[in-house]
């Protein structure tokens with residue numbers, strides 16, 4: 001019987017919840033492992049889980065400098081979608097979507113994956129044409145996409161200003177119905193628990209401070225809890241990739257770290273039943289089950305490792321929200337925070353062997369890596385176990401930038417803050 | 420965040436446009452050294468700490484500025500006109516209006 005079930009819930013309720021097992025152990029690090037995963041965010045934890053589950057490699061440690069969920073896995077706005085234009089991206093993200101669709105079952109942990117849809121609003125005929133093209137590209141890959149008319153949008157999202165006098169009138173939109181949201185903490189906890197149950201050591205408050213080398217080869221790490229050796233060291237530290245890789249002597253990477261903010265409003269009656277994005281700037285929102293609006297917009301726009309943003313961007317985000325939903329003008333913001341995003345030069349990720357022997361790199365998630373969590377872990381585990389990429393991540397190399405085979409979904413060029 | 424323009428004084432960050440990393444050296448436009456161009460276009464130091472960067476006071480005097488700013492604290496410690504940073508040979512060939 002599954003450890004978490006309606007029956008076990010009832011049983012534990014009746015005896016005062018005394019018999020629940022710890023969700024994951026707090027082991028001390030062993031002197032060596034087969035694989036060390038640096039970074040206990042969603043991607044690191046998923047990697048460890050799939051190493052154990054798909055490849056039978058359970059002698060794995062996940063080293064996390066803080067506590068689980070303290071990075072972006074617990075800071076994102078939880079949107080999950082696979083509405084990309086380029087096949088390298090759409091195949092990878094659609095694989096992720098399929099893993100999401102069974103994730104609660106697979107992990108025996110309710111990640112509250114809710115396929116409430118994601119609607120990209122169009123405000124100009126050119127933009128609508130562009131969405132039609134993207135929708136066609138998606139359907140060509142077997143991914144669901146539909147163009148919506150203003151009348152359909154008005155019915156779906158009654159709070160929107162659909163009038164012709166809106167600052168940016170809405171003339172249509174691209175909908176992916178299988179997209180949606182998931183509870184981000186549950187994703188971290190669910191993968192952690194499932195990996196732990198398969199024998200993975202999850203070691204919190206253990207910061208990697210250097211890499212052990214044997215010549216060129218990486219053979220382990222130094223940490224705030226001592227030296228730990230491993231035949232394979234996999235780095236999945238998202239926004240911290242720049243300075244962690246410097247510890248290994250990699251001075252420059254095609255990545256800049258930028259801060260992205262998120263906002264939560266006070267609770268409102270349910271009125272927004274889908275994820276929605278504004279097309280004339282950068283704003284997106286969804287409504288949580290508790291009723292709060294979860295929303296965000298642009299990066300602050302300059303390099304930053306500080307997990308907080310500045311006021312001008314907040315003002316922008318609020319004004320964009322009001323352009324869509326004028327009726328929200330008096331709703332109060334409850335909380336806001338920032339997270340450090342690893343912006344790659346083409347907006348697409350890196351999941352690869354190297355760049356040093358014995359090392360593996362997972363980075364460049366920009367502000368869209370939450371939805372990638374299952375596929376990222378799945379592909380990274382494959383790459384680590386087999387020493388070669390799966391076809392789903394074969395294009396996400398580090399040397400693609402110098403070889404001129406970029407995957408620039410938005411066609412923004414090498415200005416990472418614009419992706 | 421405030422940046423003190425040497426010409427206009429302390430101004431809100433929203434008056435400025437970020438032009439990006441100032442640690443990179445643009446190869447001579449006539450250069451066909453692919454590795455140097457690739458490095459210039461794609462590779463970044465991305466330090467957690469002091470960062471040399473270029474900002475333009477686009478909502479003010481429009482001067483391009485060299486700024487040293489800490490990426491952990493956002494504290495700006497140095498601002499000077501980019502044009503005073505010394506002209507390299509390649510800069511004389513630059514097209515008017517090209518980014519710093």
Ligand SMILES: Cc1cc2nc3c(=O)[nH]c(=O)nc-3n(C[C@H](O)[C@H](O)[C@H](O)COP(=O)(O)OP(=O)(O)OC[C@H]3O[C@@H](n4cnc5c(N)ncnc54)[C@H](O)[C@@H]3O)c2cc1C
Nearest residue numbers: 039041042043065071072073076077079208339369370371
């Ligand atoms: C405000 C915001 C909103 C977002 N919204 C969305 C969204 O709606 N949809 C979406 O798909 N994506 C979104 N993202 C992006 C997404 O959250 C990230 O791309 C993704 O979480 C990154 O992968 P991760 O979970 O492994 O990262 P993290 O959780 O950041 O994991 C990296 C971990 O590495 C640890 N670490 C760093 N240095 C060291 C060291 N030296 N030693 C040991 N450990 C170390 C960190 O403490 C951290 O826990 C958003 C991001 C932000 C900031």
Ligand SMILES: [Zn+2]
Nearest residue numbers: 424427476480
């Ligand atoms: Zn000025």
